[in-house]
Amino acid sequence: MGYEKVKDNIYFYTDPNFYDVVAGAIELPTKLVMIDTGINLIEIKEFREWVEKTTGKKFEILFITHFHGDHSFGNQVFSDCRIISPEIHLEYMKMLKEHFTPENIKKEQSRLKDPRALEGMEITLPTETFEWQFEIQDGDVKVIIKHTGGHTSDSSYVYCPNYKVLFAGDNLFVNSYPYGGHSSCNPETWLEVYREFLTLDVETIVPGHGPVTDKSYIEKEITFMEDFKETLKELASKGVAEEEILEECFQKFLPPQETDNEDDVPFRTSTVKRWYDHWVKGEE
Numbered sequence: 004m005g006y007e008k009v010k011d012n013i014y015f016y017t018d019p020n021f022y023d024v025v026a027g028a029i030e031l032p033t034k035l036v037m038i039d040t041g042i043n044l045i046e047i048k049e050f051r052e053w054v055e056k057t058t059g060k061k062f063e064i065l066f067i068t069h070f071h072g073d074h075s076f077g078n079q080v081f082s083d084c085r086i087i088s089p090e091i092h093l094e095y096m097k098m099l100k101e102h103f104t105p106e107n108i109k110k111e112q113s114r115l116k117d118p119r120a121l122e123g124m125e126i127t128l129p130t131e132t133f134e135w136q137f138e139i140q141d142g143d144v145k146v147i148i149k150h151t152g153g154h155t156s157d158s159s160y161v162y163c164p165n166y167k168v169l170f171a172g173d174n175l176f177v178n179s180y181p182y183g184g185h186s187s188c189n190p191e192t193w194l195e196v197y198r199e200f201l202t203l204d205v206e207t208i209v210p211g212h213g214p215v216t217d218k219s220y221i222e223k224e225i226t227f228m229e230d231f232k233e234t235l236k237e238l239a240s241k242g243v244a245e246e247e248i249l250e251e252c253f254q255k256f257l258p259p260q261e262t263d264n265e266d267d268v269p270f271r272t273s274t275v276k277r278w279y280d281h282w283v284k285g286e287e
């Protein structure tokens with residue numbers, strides 16, 4: 004585990020055992036806000052204790068950027084807090100709750116490098132929902148959570164203009180490819196979200212995976228995704244068969260890396276397929 008104070012009022016947690024997934028905290032004048040909860044209950048509890056001790060304040064609010072387990076499995080560590088999410092996120096979390104029987108949790112656990120990570124895990128649902136935007140104000144500090152879609156249809160970001168910080172969730176992967184294989188991934192919306200990020204008054208951008216970055220990284224990601232889209236469309240317009248397009252884009256944009264484990268290839272493949280389905284076949 005790694006955790007650090009990134010700058011005044013901003014705390015960062017990352018899990019090198021699971022694709023450098025990120026969670027973080029914002030210190031407001033009277034309370035703490037948590038964003039995402041990782042996939043390792045023991046570590047996220049330690050992080051909570053460390054931030055509370057460092058700041059002398061208590062966590063009162065948890066925002067979840069999207070339903071994927073690597074961002075929401077640790078929710079129960081914050082079950083005494085208000086847990087706030089978009090309405091559609093609650094629907095996905097209810098499905099997770101149904102899916103993750105003790106047997107399925109065991110299976111999930113066997114995939115993880117730290118076998119203690121999900122000991123005693125229970126999917127914990129949001130306690131309050133909103134549709135598109137939610138704000139909290141504490142003294143003169145404001146935090147905005149905005150539901151945008153993109154990576155998944157429930158994806159949201161958290162923005163604090165006072166501290167010039169953005170928590171992008173999985174609408175931003177730093178130093179790894181942008182996984183977009185979920186059936187509700189909308190890569191065109193994702194591009195719009197990147198452009199929206201550029202309009203925010205931020206100096207510090209915390210991604211869903213990887214190290215903290217800034218706007219220059221967003222520009223690179225826009226170029227990558229635009230290039231991907233153009234290549235898909237161009238090949239399709241020449242009448243190239245779907246199978247060949249998928250293979251060519253896979254090799255050009257998402258070739259397997261030496262550091263991959265065997266689980267990664269299907270995730271990459273599903274990303275290419277989902278983006279093809281959206282951009283070429285016009286599926287929503």
Ligand SMILES: [Zn+2]
Binds near residue numbers: 024071073074211212
């Ligand atoms: Zn993730």
